[in-house]
Amino acid sequence: MKVDKMGDWRRTHYSADINPELDGQEVVVFGWVQEIRDLGGLRFLILQDKAGQLQITIHRHKVAKEVVEKAETLQKQYSVGIKGTVKKMPKAPNGAEIIPNEMRIFSMSQQPLPLDITGRTKAEIDVRLDARTLDLRREENQAIFRVQHAALQAARNYLSEKGFMEVFTPRIIVSATEGGSALFPVVYFTREAFLAQSPQLYKEQLALDFEKVFEIGPFFRAEESHTRRHLSEFISVDIEQAFANAEDVMNVLEELIYHVCKYVAENCERELKLLNHTIEVPEVPFKRLTYREVLENMIHYVCKYVAENCKQELALLEHELEV
Amino acid sequence: MKVDKMGDWRRTHYSADINPELDGQEVVVFGWVQEIRDLGGLRFLILQDKAGQLQITIHRHKVAKEVVEKAETLQKQYSVGIKGTVKKMPKAPNGAEIIPNEMRIFSMSQQPLPLDITGRTKAEIDVRLDARTLDLRREENQAIFRVQHAALQAARNYLSEKGFMEVFTPRIIVSATEGGSALFPVVYFTREAFLAQSPQLYKEQLALDFEKVFEIGPFFRAEESHTRRHLSEFISVDIEQAFANAEDVMNVLEELIYHVCKYVAENCERELKLLNHTIEVPEVPFKRLTYREVLENMIHYVCKYVAENCKQELALLEHELEV
Numbered sequence: 001m002k003v004d005k006m007g008d009w010r011r012t013h014y015s016a017d018i019n020p021e022l023d024g025q026e027v028v029v030f031g032w033v034q035e036i037r038d039l040g041g042l043r044f045l046i047l048q049d050k051a052g053q054l055q056i057t058i059h060r061h062k063v064a065k066e067v068v069e070k071a072e073t074l075q076k077q078y079s080v081g082i083k084g085t086v087k088k089m090p091k092a093p094n095g096a097e098i099i100p101n102e103m104r105i106f107s108m109s110q111q112p113l114p115l116d117i118t119g120r121t122k123a124e125i126d127v128r129l130d131a132r133t134l135d136l137r138r139e140e141n142q143a144i145f146r147v148q149h150a151a152l153q154a155a156r157n158y159l160s161e162k163g164f165m166e167v168f169t170p171r172i173i174v175s176a177t178e179g180g181s182a183l184f185p186v187v188y189f190t191r192e193a194f195l196a197q198s199p200q201l202y203k204e205q206l207a208l209d210f211e212k213v214f215e216i217g218p219f220f221r222a223e224e225s226h227t228r229r230h231l232s233e234f235i236s237v238d239i240e241q242a243f244a245n246a247e248d249v250m251n252v253l254e255e256l257i258y259h260v261c262k263y264v265a266e267n268c269e270r271e272l273k274l275l276n277h278t279i280e281v282p283e284v285p286f287k288r289l290t291y292r293e294v295l296e297n298m299i300h301y302v303c304k305y306v307a308e309n310c311k312q313e314l315a316l317l318e319h320e321l322e323v
Numbered sequence: 324m325k326v327d328k329m330g331d332w333r334r335t336h337y338s339a340d341i342n343p344e345l346d347g348q349e350v351v352v353f354g355w356v357q358e359i360r361d362l363g364g365l366r367f368l369i370l371q372d373k374a375g376q377l378q379i380t381i382h383r384h385k386v387a388k389e390v391v392e393k394a395e396t397l398q399k400q401y402s403v404g405i406k407g408t409v410k411k412m413p414k415a416p417n418g419a420e421i422i423p424n425e426m427r428i429f430s431m432s433q434q435p436l437p438l439d440i441t442g443r444t445k446a447e448i449d450v451r452l453d454a455r456t457l458d459l460r461r462e463e464n465q466a467i468f469r470v471q472h473a474a475l476q477a478a479r480n481y482l483s484e485k486g487f488m489e490v491f492t493p494r495i496i497v498s499a500t501e502g503g504s505a506l507f508p509v510v511y512f513t514r515e516a517f518l519a520q521s522p523q524l525y526k527e528q529l530a531l532d533f534e535k536v537f538e539i540g541p542f543f544r545a546e547e548s549h550t551r552r553h554l555s556e557f558i559s560v561d562i563e564q565a566f567a568n569a570e571d572v573m574n575v576l577e578e579l580i581y582h583v584c585k586y587v588a589e590n591c592e593r594e595l596k597l598l599n600h601t602i603e604v605p606e607v608p609f610k611r612l613t614y615r616e617v618l619e620n621m622i623h624y625v626c627k628y629v630a631e632n633c634k635q636e637l638a639l640l641e642h643e644l645e646v
Contacts (some may be wrong), residue, residue: 011566029565033493050486050534081566106566145533145545149488163373165472168558171494171541172518184495185510186518187546192549193493195495195509195518209459209467210534211373217540218494224512232511243334243353243404243429 002105009081014051022086026234028108029054029098032137033078034117043071051225055092056082056100063100068104076117077109079133098287143271149262150271152216154263155237158256164212164239169202171195171218182222184232195220203240211242254284327427332404336405337374341469343418345409352377352421353429355460356401357440366394371460372407377414379405379423386423393426400432400457461468466594468586473594475539481579485563487535493526494518494541498534507555518543526563534565577607 012028024124031049047058058071076081084100114131115123121137128135135141172186173196183194199215206213219236241249258281265279272279299321307314307321316322335351354372368379382396397403409422409539436452438446442461451458458464479489495509496519506517522538529536544558564572581604588602595602623646630637637643
């Protein structure tokens with residue numbers, strides 16, 4: 001089948017904008033077919049766009065023949081445009097549906113899909129990563145990215161308001177910036193170089209010029225790891241401040257975390273609901289421990305753990321641990 | 324000499340905040356000694372912080388002995404804190420100076436400095452890069468970074484308002500994303516990988532989920548070059564949009580440039596003055612050329628250049644170019 005061109009069609013509304021107040025108005029919506037329900041004379045399409053989902057209702061005998069024919073070729077995840085009339089419909093998402101007057105199919109998808117886009121049939125992580133684009137269509141995954149965007153906005157706004165300036169430090173460097181972390185070597189023309197594992201040395205130098213700087217971006221650590229949670233490439237949020245001591249820096253970072261949590265809690269209600277997550281906005285200042293307190297806590301924890309879990313071994317050693 | 328600790332001192336004002344209205348008020352300022360002028364009984368220090376410069380006036384017989392002694396040891400670029408009283412002084416920067424009551428020296432600088440911090444004695448680029456931290460203290464260089472910060476704020480705000488979501492795509496990749504660009508190889512544990520030269524393939528995939536995405540961050544191109552203006556590592560501002568054609572994308576990018584220019588022109592007056600630069604905010608839409616028009620313009624330009632600059636050669640060839 002030949003696909004259609006977008007031509008002069010432009011989206012007038014996102015799915016989330018369609019509501020009963022638009023009853024009778026002609027709109028153009030774009031998106032991907034999420035679900036198809038065929039009741040003979042009646043066919044429902046659920047169309048997904050970045051803002052959510054929308055019901056398209058096709059009465060076989062009430063819409064143009066061309067629309068009916070196109071609707072019958074549709075498969076899940078086809079990319080389509082629909083020009084149609086909004087109709088109040090209490091049972092539909094947002095209380096309104098669209099009756100199509102024209103339909104354009106922009107691209108088709110291979111069938112069967114590699115995973116169930118609704119997430120009802122769970123897929124293994126390998127399958128999900130192989131079809132990551134489809135996997136990210138799931139509303140929960142979309143929500144995670146939108147929360148990230150909001151958190152970034154909040155972090156940058158907070159730091160900018162506090163007089164921090166955004167900088168970019170080099171990623172390709174000639175030597176390690178921190179002891180103890182392994183580096184990825186880069187072939188830099190005829191020389192060896194490395195990927196930076198932090199902006200450390202550069203941001204320290206820049207603080208001598210700009211006093212308060214921050215950088216948000218990818219950094220690289222080549223530690224071997226046996227867990228999935230240890231990233232070789234990660235996004236770092238890093239600050240440096242002149243004329244400040246450890247307490248001052250802790251204040252900035254605590255308030256940064258407070259501000260980001262507050263902003264996300266207030267601006268991502270829909271996303272947090274989708275993720276079934278509540279953000280507890282922390283109180284500042286956080287509880288602070290001295291180095292000595294951390295050591296004492298750790299020793300206490302280790303002794304308690306050994307006393308409870310190694311009774312046989314302790315008996316063999318005729319030893320009793322004081323917790 | 325032993326240096327002082329910051330202790331419980333905290334900056335109350337930046338240099339730019341000191342003005343005649345604060346006359347008589349005690350303040351704490353931090354910064355670096357930019358200039359020292361000694362008139363015997365009177366010593367002027369110009370203190371630089373990230374906001375600008377400030378005059379500190381030390382009357383030998385009017386301030387504490389300890390302050391006089393410390394002031395005599397000062398050299399350019401020493402890092403100092405001053406607790407003092409603001410005094411109206413029409414001739415000083417911002418119309419006010421500070422009479423110090425106490426002084427703390429946080430760190431000393433090696434003398435002589437590798438370059439003239441005022442920029443009056445120009446340094447070669449090699450010297451400047453070797454002492455880049457000092458070089459960036461020059462107000463013109465500070466201004467460049469502040470303009471960059473403002474431009475980033477404007478770009479991110481514009482794109483976020485237009486529904487674009489910030490994303491992070493991988494920098495360590497397994498193959499080239501665009502034909503024709505050379506790649507930097509990375510030793511990725513036991514395998515060969517490459518540094519990404521653009522977010523291209525990833526942002527295209529992400530546009531299928533989020534429709535409008537952008538990324539601002541470092542990318543890498545390994546082209547050999549004979550100019551200083553060709554960067555192997557550069558900061559890319561990149562967008563991708565679904566359900567849009569080339570015209571739509573040009574509209575977004577033109578308006579982005581318009582918005583950034585406008586924001587910087589309105590918010591960086593001091594910086595632009597320092598850089599002796601005026602921003603002409605462009606009108607949107609920009610003049611657009613078809614592919615054919617670009618080719619025709621280029622051919623016309625080349626012919627005109629050859630006709631004007633290669634008269635002897637053309638005579639030898641008995642050839643006349645039609646412009």
